[in-house]
Amino acid sequence: MLISGIHSRPKYAGLRVDRSGTHHIILSDTPRDIARMVEGLEPAPGPTEVWTVVGACTVTAAEERGPDGSVVRRAFRSRPLMFDMLGHRLARESMGLRLYAIGEEAFLWDVAALARSFGVDGDEIQLDHAGSERRRVFCVHCRAMTENVRTNIVACVGCGAHLTVRDHFSKRLAAFMGVQADAEVRGDLPPVEEIFR
Amino acid sequence: MTTEFLVPLRVREVEPLSPLLKSFVFEAADGGPVHPAGAGAHLRLLLQNRHQRWKNAYSIVSNPHDRSHLSIIVRKVAQSRGGSAFMHTEVRTGDVLASNPPANLFPIAKTARRHVMVSGGIGVTPFLSYIRAFQSSGAPWELHHFCREDEGALFERLLAPYGGGRIHVHAGQDLSILDASLRSQALGSHLYTCGPGPMMDAVLEKAAGAGWPKGKLHSESFGGEAMGGAPFTAVLMRSGIEVEVGPETTLLDALEAAGVDAPCLCRGGACGQCETAVIEGVPEHRDHYLNEAERASNTSIMTCVSRSKTQRILLDL
Structure with a gap:
């Protein structure tokens, strides 16, 4: 019972290095083949960093340089650690920076929101979806966020309402809107299906 | 067809700032508050004498929050169409002029985290109202003003009341002085430029070269430059x-x-x-x-x- 044709549903068109920028940071929510997934990295477009969430306690080397020294790689144990570092960095950055994020949608739009809070928007940031389609859902009734939703109907972590996960997306909240599915007749729910794989 | 909506403005004060610059302070002819004018707005005055009519646009330089008056600065242009010469020679305190209500084609970017202004000559005028707006909002800003060497003292004096330290008058200097500054401006800055066309083009090109995206570059051209040509x-x-x-x-x-x-x-x-x-x-x-x-x-x-x-x-x- 998804409502289709909603314009706020983000579309993604791949990442391409924007050579009008003077330096670049590419962020990924999991280890990926960045050279293959970001177009135009060769020849190096100026100082470039690739930041990756590895999600493992084995991460030790926080920073390493590529063979020619042009690309700096940073690994992070977790997203919170990456976001802390990113905020710290953006507070000190200068004009000319371009940001790129690749990963699941909640990650992409968390990066976008943090970047926006530092005035980075429009042409200065590119997002591309990769990985699971699972969603972060915002309950329009209690405002709680339910993470990693794979089904068309989900119980809100905040108020327990059964929410229909809509395609209606908020860039500000970095979440899809969830609206009570059985608001008319309590308990009258459509079949639950896994649709966001 | 345009629908002309004109408001009468009474000249409250005329003050010569230099042989070529004159400041005009207007109040509403009916004695009420003037129309609201956001920072960067301009007035288009309908000027006429027995032989000719002009519609000249002038940036409003007064504080956008002060509705008691609207001020402009008019430069007498040597080969002008005559409108600014008319302002300089004919318009006196107490005269009532017709004007379009303030319109704004050069507004401040509200989401900017820092505002960098680059002006040339009389192109500084919109930034005078910008600075008043920044002073009340607390937004960080800086102004780089370029002018002829012999006008440096004039603009230093004109800009002195607007806050030292953030204003840099580059009299008789080359735009290359901007290079280092454009490369080091904080993320989230917006750049505004107003002045002669070739100067603005050069400033925008420099900023683009320093990695500034189009969405953070703003310019306002003054009518008049390169106006003539073959009949x-x-x-x-x-x-x-x-x-x-x-x-x-x-x-x-x-x-x-x-x-x-x-x-x-x-x-x-x-x-x-x-x-x-x-x-x-x-x-x-x-x-x-x-x-x-x-x-x-x-x-x-x-x-x-x-x-x-x-x-x-x-x-x-």
């Missing part, structure tokens, strides 16, 4: 008349002189209001409104600044 004839299809456009006048001024009520707003090639369909002939585009493809198609012309490459141009007017 041509505008043939108006709907009105069925021919208008001669002389070497020293604009197409829009010639149309108005001929009694044609042509649409217009900014008179500086920026707003797009005066866009007119071209049926025959090749425009010489001088505006900032049409994009490359629209220019190449030669199907429309901005009458306020553009001219004709062909001796005759047939317009849908």
